[in-house]
Amino acid sequence: MKIPKNAKKVFEGKIFDTYQWQQKMFDGSFETFEMLDRVDTVQIIPITGNKIVLVNEEQPTLSKMMGVVGGRLEKNEKPIDGARREMLEETGYSSDNLEKFDEWRPYHKINWTVHRFIARNAKKIVEPHLDPGERIETKLVSFAEFVKIATAQNFRSQDITFYLLKLHYQKKLKEFKKKLFQK
Numbered sequence: 052m053k054i055p056k057n058a059k060k061v062f063e064g065k066i067f068d069t070y071q072w073q074q075k076m077f078d079g080s081f082e083t084f085e086m087l088d089r090v091d092t093v094q095i096i097p098i099t100g101n102k103i104v105l106v107n108e109e110q111p112t113l114s115k116m117m118g119v120v121g122g123r124l125e126k127n128e129k130p131i132d133g134a135r136r137e138m139l140e141e142t143g144y145s146s147d148n149l150e151k152f153d154e155w156r157p158y159h160k161i162n163w164t165v166h167r168f169i170a171r172n173a174k175k176i177v178e179p180h181l182d183p184g185e186r187i188e189t190k191l192v193s194f195a196e197f198v199k200i201a202t203a204q205n206f207r208s209q210d211i212t213f214y215l216l217k218l219h220y221q222k223k224l225k226e227f228k229k230k231l232f233q234k
Contacts, residue, residue, distance in 0.1 A: 052159060054162050058071060059071060069085060069086075069087055072084055086162060088162040088163075091133075093137055093165070094119050094121040094168070096120075096167075096231065097170040097173035099173045105189070105191075105192055106120055107190055116205050120137060120142055134166070134170070140182075143178050146172055152230065155167065171231075171232075
């Protein structure tokens, strides 16, 4: 759901803005509805050789956990450009072969899209340039290790866990592996 044009911003935060509007109910009455708005984010699965690059990340309010590369887009930044920037900043890896493989809207009441990319032929070209609130180590893993880590209880990118489990039950996990490692 998108925020209606008649909605009014009632709070402006650093990450979330809150909008409210009057919504007509089925019986003709009106209720105040509310929705959050935030900048979109990206998730990237970098591929280098036959390995996947994961991050072991810690932030001041989040304990150290494994996950995929990702972060917030900057104002007016295209998702593919944000994916390139986040990958370079967090890992030092770069790729000229990025492919968007999915996008996901996590919550009905939050106007927010997560854009997911595969970054094939990723190469480490610089040292990471981390934000002051990030501690990140990279880990290269095989596809089998990726699935094992991603389905463990302490994997931060649990939406990726859900995505992989869905593929598994749809019998499409091998197809996704081929997609990740195609030239």
